[in-house]
Amino acid sequence: MNQKKAMLIDITQCIGCNACQDGCKVENKLATGEEKRLSPTAYTALSEHDGVFVRHMCQHCEVPTCVSVCPVAAFTKTAEGPVLYDANKCIGCRYCMQACPFRAPRYEWASTKPRVQKCIFCAPRLAKGLQPACAEACPTGATKFGIRSELLEEAAGRIEAEPDKYVARIYGSDTVGGTSILYITHVPFEKLGFDTRLDKFPMPLLTNNAMSKIPNVVTVGSVLLAGIWWITNRRAEVQQYEASQKQNGHSQNEDK
Amino acid sequence: MKPYPIFRITVWKVIAILLIGAGVVSAIARFRLGLGATTHLNDLFPWGLWIGFDFLGIGLAAAGFTIVAAVNLFHAHEYEPIVRPAILTAFIGYLLVVLVLVIDLGRPENFWHPLVMWNPHSVMFEITWCVILYTTVLSLEFAPIVLEKFNMHAPIKMIHNVSLPFMIVGVLLSTLHQSSFGSLYLIVPTRLHALWYTPLLPVLFFISCIASGISMVIVETLILSRNGRVLLSPVLMANLAKMSAVALAIYLVVRIQDLLSRGAWHEMRTLSYHSLAFWAEILIGFVVPFILLMFERVRFSRRGLYLSALLVLAGFAANRMNTAITGMETWPSQTYFPSLMEILITTGIAAIGFTAFTLIARYLPIFAPTNATSTHS
Known part of the structure; x- marks a missing residue:
């Protein structure tokens, strides 16, 4: 049951009907009406690039940046795949929005008690053994839900079967x-607005690398500072002592 | 000085009152109407002027830990007269930064969550803890000034007895979070412009905060050394200037070497919005003051010190604002200019800081530490 789930989006099959967004809005009880961009009320949206449609949404990373940057651990990565957000923990620092490589989290700017909103991979449906609402709504099979390893194989198979048609890359396999x-x-991909500069290594490694130096800074730093204090303090003591000796010498001379 | 001077209206007081008033009104609007209605922040630009102000405030407050380290840990006791003004600057700086952070938070009522809901992987979590702990240390370093005013010598002695470990912890906490402000941006390699993004961000942030901290001390000492009061001799002032020049030199070497080794040379040469901002920052804020400070005549002149230190502070401000704002304005449709309310809240809080410093400097003994609190150990 806990196998990693995924969705394969075959851009060649998408007809831009927006059924995925409609299905999503109904399932997640979001304000209806077509939206061209991600927003607190659009967990998924289609963008058009010369008649080619691209679905935008939270990518539910294997090593999610949002989970790593959130100071209060409001984001969690579940075993099945969904990355989930707990508004009750959130302090609203918006570091997740700043850091997400896919710009998925959106904010309820108009609210005085704003939440970060994004696709939840229909986690409640997955728990019941159902597929996400968008995959169910897709009339062409452009969005296909399944087990991640199997979908990777299928994607590779489709590219192999029609190498002239497909670009030889599965975006998301290692991004x-x-x-x-x-x-x-x-x-x-670069013509469709995908960020192809993103590397294979997970983003959290970038900050973990710096954060891992903190224990060293603390231990070496405290010893160094205490050491400098000790040496300079001793020097001050010696100077004081020598000065007082000199003074004593002077006063003794004066006594004579 | 008379104990209760008559309140006289001056231009500065009027300006301060107006700025604080406008800031308070804007802050009320921000809490009543929400961030969307009062700021120009949006989904593509979730961090703006306030985060930049936090960077500045924390950087200028670096005056506190650099001077405390120099005097109390490295025994450069000739700088004793400016320890208290520096601690006061740092204390006010941190309190204001916390205030701005709370205003910036989408859910300010949850500001205490990092204390109980931990995520040690998060740089933001580390910064929050460092700022809270260091503000506590600063309040301990500041407490003797208040206690002395009311002649409470027993608690002063108690604080004095435990001050060494606290001062060491304070310097370490400062080192950590001053650099961590740079680490915040390590996670946006594709979004922050190549002229500012580097794995060395934390190192560069730390070196530049030392230069700005010392420059802040210079400016402050110059402002406070008026009407016949001399806090530091010209030689000591010149030495401070030298230290700031050394920090500038180290910074320039590391920064330029890093830019060259990462191949960002191309970005430096092509004329663009970003390269102009970069050169303005580097030349006006780092190269020019460094060259100025090489001249003995500048280091020993009040005007020369003022100019070079203010340039360093301007360069520091430009660097932080460029990292937080200009450098992030890279993607299409991703530009940002703060709203009037964002600006008014920021200037209002800055005015609160200046007013608090002036009032405390007038009523509390920040210039004449008595023997009971002197930090000889």
Whole structure:
């Protein structure tokens, strides 16, 4: 049951009907009406690039940046795949929004008690053994839900079967350490607004690298500072002593 | 000085009152209407002027830990007269930064959550803890000034007895979070412009905060050394200037070497929005004051010190603002200019800081430490 789930989005099959967004809005009880961009009321949105449609949403990273940066651990990565957010913990620092490599988290700016909103991979449905609402709503099979390892194989198979049609890359297979949303396309990814500069290593490693030096700074630093204090203090003591000796000498001379 | 001087209206007082008033009104609006209605922050630009102000406040407050380290840990006791003004600056600086952070938070009522809900992987978590702990240390370092005013010598002695470990902890906490403000941006390698993004961000943030901390001390000492009061001899002032020049030199070497080794040379040469901001920051804020401070005549002149120290502070401010704002304005449709309310809240809080410093400097003994609190151990 706890196998890692994923969704394969075949951009060649998407007709831009927006059924995924409609299905999502109904399932998650969000304000209805078509939206062209992600927002607190649109967990997924389609963008058009010369007649080619790209689905935007939280990618549910294997090693999520948001989970790593949140100071109060409001984000969690579940075993099945979904990355979930707890508004009750959130302090609203918006570091998740600043750091997310896919710009998925959106904020309820208009609210005085704002929440970060993003796709939840229909975690309640997954728990019941159902597929996400968007995958169920997709009429062409452009969004396909399944087990991550199997979908990776299927994506590789589709690319292999039609190498002239597909770009030889599965976006998400290893981007920032791998994501739960996988894309294949016939148009180069960079022309569709995908950030192809993102590396294979997970983003949290960048800060973990710096954070891991903290214990060293603390131990070496405290010993160093205490040592400098000790030496300079001793020097001050010696100077004081020598000065007092000199003074004593002077006063003795004066006595004579 | 008379114990209760008559309140006289001056231009500065009027300006301060107006700024604070406008800031308070804007802050009330921000809490009643929410961030969306009062700021220009948005989903693509979630951090703006306030985060930049926090960087500045913390950087200027570096005056506190550099002077405490120099005097109380390294026994440079000739700088004793400016320890208290520096601690006061740092204390006010941190309290204001916390205030701005709370205003900036989307859910300020949850500000205490990092104390009980931990995520040690988060740089923000580490900074929060460092700022809270260091503000506590600063309040301990500041307490003797208040206690002395009311002649409470027993608690002063108690604080004095435990002061060494606290001062060491204070310097360490400062080192950690001054650099961690740079670490915050390590996680946005594709979003922060190559002229500012580098794995060395934490190191660079730390070195530059030392230069700005010392420059802040210089400016402050110059401002306070008026009407016949001399806090530091010209030689000591010149030595402070030298230390700031050394920090600038180290910074420039590390920064330029890093830019070259990462191949950002190309970005430096091409004329663009970002390269202009970069050169303005580097030349006006780092190179020019460094060259100025090489001249003995500048180091020994009041005007020369003022100018060079203010340039360092301007360069520091430009660096932090460029990292937080200009450098992040890279993606299409991703620009930001603060709203009027954001600016008014920021200037209001800065005015509170200046007013608090002036009042405390007038009524509390920050210039004449007695023997009971002197830090000879």
